[in-house]
Amino acid sequence: MQYGARPKIWFAVYQLLWHLLLPFAFIRLAWRTRHSSEYLNHFSERLGFAYGKTITQGSVWIHAVSVGETRAAQPLVEAYLARGETILLTHMTLNGRRTGATLFEKAIAAGQLHQVYLPYDLCWSVANFIRTFKPKFGLFMETEAWPTIVFYCAEIGLPLFLVNARLSERSARRVKRFGDAGRSLFQAFSGILAQTQLDADRYRSLGVKQVKIVGNLKFDVPLDPSLVQQGKAWKQELHSKQRLMVCAASTRDGEEVIILKAWKDLLLGNTFEIAPLLCLVPRHPERFSEVANQIEDAGLTFRCRTEWIDTPKDDANVDVILGDSMGEMPMYYSAADLVVMGGSLLPFGGQNLIEACAAGCPVLLGEHTYNFQQATLDAIEMGAAKRIQGEPNAIVEALKEMLLNTAELAKMSNAAKSYALEHQGATQKIMAALEDLN
Secondary structure, three states: OOOOOOOHHHHHHHHHHHHHHHHHHHHHHHHHOOOOHHHHOOHHHHHOOOOOOOOOOOOEEEEOOOHHHHHHHHHHHHHHHHOOOOEEEEEOOHHHHHHHHHHOHHHHHOOOEEEEEOOOOOHHHHHHHHHHHOOOEEEEEOOOOOHHHHHHHHHHOOOEEEEEEOOOHHHHHHHHHOOHHHHHHHHOOOEEEEOOHHHHHHHHHOOOOOEEEOOOHHHHOOOOHHHHHHHHHHHHHHHHOOOOEEEEEEEOOOHHHHHHHHHHHHHHOOOOOOOOEEEEEEOOHHHHHHHHHHHHHOOOOEEEHHHOOOOOOOOOOOOEEEOOOOOOHHHHHHHOOEEEEOOOOOOOOOOOOHHHHHOOOOEEEOOOOHHHHHHHHHHHHOOOEEEOOOOHHHHHHHHHHHHOOHHHHHHHHHHHHHHHHHOOOHHHHHHHHHHHHO
16 A cells, blocks of 8 residues: 555445444534534534635644644644734534634634634545635644545645644554554654654654654643733632632543542541632533532532632632633632642543643642653653542542642742743744645
8 A cells, every 4th residue: 555545445434434423423413402502503514515705715724623722722823823824723622613712813803713613524525625725734733633634635735734743652552453544544644743752753653754843832822811810819819818729620520529539538637727629620511510419419518610700709618619611721720729630530641731830830640641641751750740549548648748738839839830931832843844844
């Protein structure tokens, strides 16, 4: 098979499966409307047509599947906008699209940026999408590699790059199980710009020749100064009452029960003269009600973040704040004295610890951080983060140790800021690498 060529038999089976499963994709969207009717908005875009009249051709196409990738793409989007380029920004999820609409509101209003959903990976929907927008080149964020799109772009000569790319050892093994079919998918990219040496080595093990190491865009993402200021004001208010706050950030299904058990045990231990406050922020907004019920079941008192217009004030008799707002993580991190990072207590691969470090917040990480392997190792080495086990007893002991040692917290806070600053610069490296490869 030709280097990076479309595997014909495998691809035919893939297309057949997509067409057979398409009705279930429609059903899934309809089912999700129980959370928001917006899931059916712009439905035709998912099939590659009816994009409206505001179509700009020749844009830089950036695909950011959901919230995390959209935030990570922010410095890259802004750098291209500063050069006078127009941007076609695609997403797969509603929350990703909402995030992009907020971050790039001015550019959208000025006609410099256009948002649409990436079409389902069907041969006809992809072809119509590309014919409609005729992008200058495409940049897929982090791990996105849809076979139909990747092979189609390679065949028509449209440069498509995987940027801020990461590949865990687990994912690399999964790709290799597909043999030449799996390897050819990544070989069909015009180039892969990897976050770390580990990521680059894994892509090279798949036979990819155009691989460069450029660092992690997440270090270049600016924290919203107004949210940082809100968080600092909240922290000052808490400290004036001698109260510390722990933020359990971006937690996933199953982790909240572990954290709440640990928190209740911590409070029942009467270790602290003034009980600390837990701010629990689930990763997915559709789970806010479920997590609220879990807090009640744990016998803990709580208030929702959305009950306050500004930052919470009357929280003296509250055990837990439920972070049921979107886009406020810089505020939560700036208010917290310590973060327990979600996604790492159970095998989800971890969540982004970089934003917490940029806010100067020390991080406790569980054992499962394979999606942020190098970032985790670097943070631990610099003293910005510590590894803990994910059982409630281990969490309780770690929290006691940290919260009773304010000198250690201050030392880790300074290390976190240094860590975040030291690794900046990926945006310019990516743009320079793309100029060399294009």
